[in-house]
Amino acid sequence: MKLILKAFLIVFLLTVFSEGTKAQTTIILDFVNKKVSQDGLHWTFDVVGKGDPTYLPPNDNTWRAYNVRLDVQLPAGVTIIGGSGVGDPLYASASIGVQTIAPGNPPPGWQELGLTLERADDDLDLNTTDFVHLATYTIDFSGPVEQGNPASPRLLPTLQGSSWSNPQDEITFRPFTFVEQTFPLPVKLISFSATKERNVAQLNWATSEETNSDRFDIQRSSDGKKWQQIGSVKSKGESKQTAYYSATDSYPLNGSNLYRLHMIDKDGSSAYSKIESVNFEGQAQFIMFPNPLIDQISIKTNDWDKVAKIQIYNMGGKEVYNSASNLIKDINVKNLAAGVYVVKVTQKNNTSSDHKIVISK
Numbered sequence: 001m002k003l004i005l006k007a008f009l010i011v012f013l014l015t016v017f018s019e020g021t022k023a024q025t026t027i028i029l030d031f032v033n034k035k036v037s038q039d040g041l042h043w044t045f046d047v048v049g050k051g052d053p054t055y056l057p058p059n060d061n062t063w064r065a066y067n068v069r070l071d072v073q074l075p076a077g078v079t080i081i082g083g084s085g086v087g088d089p090l091y092a093s094a095s096i097g098v099q100t101i102a103p104g105n106p107p108p109g110w111q112e113l114g115l116t117l118e119r120a121d122d123d124l125d126l127n128t129t130d131f132v133h134l135a136t137y138t139i140d141f142s143g144p145v146e147q148g149n150p151a152s153p154r155l156l157p158t159l160q161g162s163s164w165s166n167p168q169d170e171i172t173f174r175p176f177t178f179v180e181q182t183f184p185l186p187v188k189l190i191s192f193s194a195t196k197e198r199n200v201a202q203l204n205w206a207t208s209e210e211t212n213s214d215r216f217d218i219q220r221s222s223d224g225k226k227w228q229q230i231g232s233v234k235s236k237g238e239s240k241q242t243a244y245y246s247a248t249d250s251y252p253l254n255g256s257n258l259y260r261l262h263m264i265d266k267d268g269s270s271a272y273s274k275i276e277s278v279n280f281e282g283q284a285q286f287i288m289f290p291n292p293l294i295d296q297i298s299i300k301t302n303d304w305d306k307v308a309k310i311q312i313y314n315m316g317g318k319e320v321y322n323s324a325s326n327l328i329k330d331i332n333v334k335n336l337a338a339g340v341y342v343v344k345v346t347q348k349n350n351t352s353s354d355h356k357i358v359i360s361k
Contacts (some may be wrong), residue, residue: 027051027164029068031133036271040144047117048131049091055128063095065118068162071106072113072151078143080111085137087117091126092134094118104160113139113151190242194259194276201249201257201278205263210239217262222253224275227260228350237266252280253347286345292358295334297343304329311344312336333359 009267027049034045047068056307072080083098097113117135192205203218213235219227227306236243249257257280261273287300301307304327312321312333319340320336333341338361346352 002240009076027055027126028096028131029134030133032267032269034269036145040077040086040272041141043139043141043145044223046136047134048114049126049134050131051126051128053128055126065116065165066163067102067165068115069099069102069154070113070115070151071110071154072112074141074145075143078141078145080113081140081142083137083139085115085117085135087135088133090124091132092117092119093123094120096135096137098137098139102160104154146273189261189263189273191260192273192276194257194278196278197282199252199280201252201259201280203249203259203276205261205273207236207239207243207245208241210236211245212266213237214264214266216245217260217264218249219248219260220253221257221258221260224258229262235263251350252278253349253351254280254284281287284347286353286355288343288355288357293333294360296330296332297357298330299345300329300342301345306347306349308346308348311346313342313344315340315342337361 028051028054029047031050032046032048034043036043074080080100082100083094085098087093087096095116095118097114097116099112099116102112102114104112107146115137122131146154159165190206190208194201194203196202205216207213214237215231215235216233218231218233220230221227230249231247232244233247235245249259257278258275260275261275262270264270284301284303289298289300291297299310307327310321310323310327310331311319311324312331313319314336320341321331321333323331336359338359341356341357341359344352345355
């Protein structure tokens with residue numbers, strides 16, 4: 001589940017005066033590293049800024065604070081319930097805040113969101129060559145957000161829109177301009193399914209739009225808590241047409257298999273798909289005989305195709321036999337001393353089982 005930030009590259013023109021001559025100072029803000037949490041309940045992103053080539057600090061000290069108001073379109077019944085921010089200690093060390101109620105009315109079906117940032121007097125000023133990190137924000141939702149939900153900053157330099165202020169006049173709204181840009185999360189996922197096809201799990205998904213996307217990491221879990229990456233598929237990167245993808249889990253777990261996609265953008269933005277489940281009944285069974293034994297152990301199983309390797313350990317934990325890929329059902333152990341050993345059978349789905357045997361001479 002995921003939230004797409006449809007943001008804009010924000011350019012503020014701050015009006016200042018120097019020796020009676022009117023000049024304009026331009027500050028550019030960007031939203032980067034946008035991430036949606038695994039449960040879809042939290043949205044985290046960084047705000048960075050720089051000055052354009054004409055940038056000069058205002059003559060009444062450097063700019064002090066800003067309010068950026070955004071309108072966010074969320075799924076029905078989901079609301080913004082809070083949030084927090086952390087300012088950069090070099091560039092924005094004063095107060096940071098998130099407003100769930102901001103002045104002004106958003107469009108029908110949208111919700112307002114306010115971001116505030118205040119700089120200390122001795123913080124470093126912006127430069128004109130590189131974006132610097134100003135703050136990291138986390139927004140909390142009452143329910144999971146969905147792929148495709150956009151957020152857009154308000155354009156007007158008013159109390160109800162986005163505005164800048166300086167120490168001498170905290171309520172002065174400076175003129176500014178927005179340069180339109182789009183910063184979506186990795187992809188716009190329109191479907192994702194996992195189905196059982198004989199002994200494998202077939203995964204299929206489709207996207208309707210991709211911008212700056214990098215890859216899909218395929219993750220699997222048996223309990224929904226611990227996830228393991230079992231594969232990765234390169235994305236189209238840039239696409240305005242429906243794109244189809246597929247992958248196969250050739251060695252699914254015995255029992256429940258939960259699958260999800262971790263969709264990753266080239267700039268590090270990421271989000272997760274919904275979770276799909278497939279159940280594979282019938283665990284491979286292994287029998288060791290004879291037991292006790294003298295010089296040979298035989299292994300019987302109902303499905304050798306699932307076996308990856310066989311190892312034998314003494315009671316001190318030392319490996320004394322490893323089949324690697326050379327699987328045989330009858331293993332010669334005449335060189336092993338009498339005692340108790342553990343036969344470990346590892347399957348191709350990374351599960352394993354231990355079987356105690358006794359060698360008697």
